[in-house]
Amino acid sequence: MPKVPPYPEEFRRRAVELVKTSGDPLAKVARDLGVSETGLRNWLVQAEIDAGERQGLSSDERKELAELRRQNRRLAMENEILKRAAAYFAQENVLPK
Helix, strand or coil: CCCCCCCCHHHHHHHHHHHHHHCCCHHHHHHHHCCCHHHHHHHHHHHHHHCCCCCCCCHHHHHHHHHHHHHHHHHHHHHHHHHHHHHHHHHHCCCCC
16 A cells, blocks of 8 residues: 555645745744644755756656566566476476486
8 A cells, every 4th residue: 555645745735835935934834834844844855856946856756766666576576486486397397207
């Protein structure tokens, strides 16, 4: 099951907009919203990356990377199972007559 973020995406987007438009310090906005300052700063950085204002992996790229890593783990496990099965059946065929 996918991990559900503790705050909805809409809340995060509006919090980032509030930081950018209010002119208040990030710490004050975080305190007013009841979120951690570090969390709000991370949301702000990710929004800047998604907007192309900063270098890094966009949200879509992060999702794709996570999916590819999951798929890679699954394929590696399937490959290991097939190797073991091939070795098992190879031993069966070498029985003396």
